[in-house]
Amino acid sequence: MRILLADDHPVVRAGLSALLAAQPGFTVAGEAADGDQAVRQAAWLEPDLVLMDLQMGEGIDGLEATRRINALPTPPAVVILTTYDSDADILRAQDAGARGYLLKETPPQELFHALREVAAGTNTLSPRLLRRPALLSQREIEILELLAAGRSNRELARAMFISEATVKTHLAHIYDKLGVDSRIAAVRTAVDRRLIRL
Amino acid sequence: MRILLADDHPVVRAGLSALLAAQPGFTVAGEAADGDQAVRQAAWLEPDLVLMDLQMGEGIDGLEATRRINALPTPPAVVILTTYDSDADILRAQDAGARGYLLKETPPQELFHALREVAAGTNTLSPRLLRRPALLSQREIEILELLAAGRSNRELARAMFISEATVKTHLAHIYDKLGVDSRIAAVRTAVDRRLIRL
DNA sequence: CGACTGATCAGCCAAAAGGATGACCCACTC
DNA sequence: GAGTGGGTCATCCTTTTGGCTGATCAGTCG
Numbered sequence: 001m002r003i004l005l006a007d008d009h010p011v012v013r014a015g016l017s018a019l020l021a022a023q024p025g026f027t028v029a030g031e032a033a034d035g036d037q038a039v040r041q042a043a044w045l046e047p048d049l050v051l052m053d054l055q056m057g058e059g060i061d062g063l064e065a066t067r068r069i070n071a072l073p074t075p076p077a078v079v080i081l082t083t084y085d086s087d088a089d090i091l092r093a094q095d096a097g098a099r100g101y102l103l104k105e106t107p108p109q110e111l112f113h114a115l116r117e118v119a120a121g122t123n124t125l126s127p128r129l130l131r132r133p134a135l136l137s138q139r140e141i142e143i144l145e146l147l148a149a150g151r152s153n154r155e156l157a158r159a160m161f162i163s164e165a166t167v168k169t170h171l172a173h174i175y176d177k178l179g180v181d182s183r184i185a186a187v188r189t190a191v192d193r194r195l196i197r198l
Numbered sequence: 199m200r201i202l203l204a205d206d207h208p209v210v211r212a213g214l215s216a217l218l219a220a221q222p223g224f225t226v227a228g229e230a231a232d233g234d235q236a237v238r239q240a241a242w243l244e245p246d247l248v249l250m251d252l253q254m255g256e257g258i259d260g261l262e263a264t265r266r267i268n269a270l271p272t273p274p275a276v277v278i279l280t281t282y283d284s285d286a287d288i289l290r291a292q293d294a295g296a297r298g299y300l301l302k303e304t305p306p307q308e309l310f311h312a313l314r315e316v317a318a319g320t321n322t323l324s325p326r327l328l329r330r331p332a333l334l335s336q337r338e339i340e341i342l343e344l345l346a347a348g349r350s351n352r353e354l355a356r357a358m359f360i361s362e363a364t365v366k367t368h369l370a371h372i373y374d375k376l377g378v379d380s381r382i383a384a385v386r387t388a389v390d391r392r393l394i395r396l
Numbered sequence: 397c398g399a400c401t402g403a404t405c406a407g408c409c410a411a412a413a414g415g416a417t418g419a420c421c422c423a424c425t426c
Numbered sequence: 427g428a429g430t431g432g433g434t435c436a437t438c439c440t441t442t443t444g445g446c447t448g449a450t451c452a453g454t455c456g
Contacts, residue, residue: 008303009213009302009303010213010217010305010306011210011213011214011217011302011306012209012210012213012302013213014212014213014214014216014217014306015207015208015209015210015211015212015213015214015215015216016209016212016213017213017216018212018213018215018216019208019209019212057303083207083281104207104209104210105206105207105208105255107208108208108209108212137431137432137433138432139432139433140432147382148382148386149386150378150380150382150383150384150385150386150387152380152412152413153412153413154412162433162434162435163434163435163436164435165434165435165436165437166433166434166435168413168414168415169433169434169435170433170434171413171414172414172415172416173432175414175415180348181414181415182348182350182413182414182442183382183413183414184345184346184348184381184382184385185347185348186348187348187382187385188346188347188348188396189348191396192396198386198389198390198396335401335402335403336402337402337403338402350442350443351442351443352442360403360404360405361404361405361406362405363404363405363406363407364403364404364405366443366444366445367403367404367405368403368404369443369444370444370445370446371402373444373445379444379445380412380443380444381443381444397456398455398456399454399455399456400453400454400455400456401452401453401454401455402451402452402453402454403450403451403452403453404449404450404451404452405448405449405450405451406447406448406449407446407447407448408445408446408447409444409445409446410443410444410445411442411443411444411445412441412442412443412444413440413441413442413443414439414440414441414442415438415439415440415441416437416438416439416440417436417437417438418435418436418437419434419435419436420433420434420435421432421433421434422431422432422433422434423430423431423432424429424430424431424432425428425429425430425431426427426428426429426430
């Protein structure tokens with residue numbers, strides 16, 4: 001299986017490269033240090049699979065790169081491999097057409113296994129991520145993300161085209177579910193519990 | 199130079215291991231996947247230098263591990279190698295006795311150079327980190343960290359043994375310096391500008 | 397010494413946020 | 427077809443927060 005690595009950290013690329021090279025059946029077809037490179041190399045090298053980081057310094061991020069790769073004529077499978085896991089990220093990754101979402105903390109053997117699964121046509125998620133019931137609704141997560149950006153209730157209302165009263169209702173529900181009583185504690189808890197990412 | 203790697207991500211350990219092994223003058227003496235292992239291996243292997251991640255899943259973190267390693271009879275130099283950089287982290291790392299603070303995004307050549315510097319007795323910081331003037335006072339950073347934990351002004355006052363009026367004054371100064379006008383925007387901006395970390 | 401910064405505190409007022417309650421609509425399920 | 431959950435909105439009231447002004451005190455630095 002020919003794999004393209006896309007990660008802005010040289011250390012991570014070297015690590016994946018070394019681990020994959022030592023594994024029968026895997027070949028590293030190329031490495032990309034940012035999103036644009038990833039798209040270009042995916043088009044040029046036509047790998048079977050792209051291992052994609054979400055956060056990559058400058059330029060387009062892994063999510064946008066995934067979207068563009070999936071718009072190629074015969075797109076390779078894209079598997080997200082990232083340090084962070086938040087519900088919001090995972091949902092967006094699926095929307096962008098990612099075929100898997102793995103964490104960098106994944107033991108190498110599990111990682112290889114997951115890649116083979118994806119190559120065989122299955123979608124895959126880090127086991128830890130599967131055991132996570134949706135705590136908040138989609139709308140509530142939207143609220144939280146704007147909240148985390150530092151917006152006031154009035155700004156939230158305008159941004160979401162709803163009344164301030166509704167914003168407050170959503171907030172009350174969020175506080176209730178998270179067991180907090182202020183917007184700042186809600187953001188903190190949501191980040192800790194991987195519901196959103198800053 | 200015999201180096202001990204301490205990082206909970208197998209991928210990162212493999213990457214550093216591969217990069218260092220290919221570099222003349224560097225030997226990987228061992229690998230640790232958490233803080234406790236790091237301390238034990240530092241004592242047992244007596245490396246010349248420890249490359250230490252700050253965030254390591256379970257158990258003691260890199261900071262505490264650094265402290266304990268420095269308490270050993272003939273402690274090796276400890277260099278922090280982490281993804282995150284916040285003023286608060288850097289200050290604490292120095293207090294814990296770290297001899298350097300590097301970011302994982304550092305290009306390998308720079309990394310090797312920095313390690314040689316440290317081995318030669320110099321302390322080192324990622325160049326990006328040196329160009330950062332102290333924006334907030336120590337006290338203000340304390341406030342921000344409690345703020346980020348979701349505390350109210352009253353709680354802040356109690357926790358810091360000062361009056362609520364003083365908390366408000368500090369907050370006003372912080373808002374002023376960060377160019378924001380609410381606690382939540384202050385936390386967000388502080389995180390973005392690496393003054394604190396969540 | 398005087399100027400400056402950082403930390404401390406106070407009082408006043410306006411704006412924002414939070415708590416409680418009730419209500420309506422829609423989609424889905426049992 | 428009654429119940430459930432999500433989304434929407436409103437009112438009333440309390441607490442919290444933020445803006446403003448002004449003040450004292452301890453260091454530090456020319």
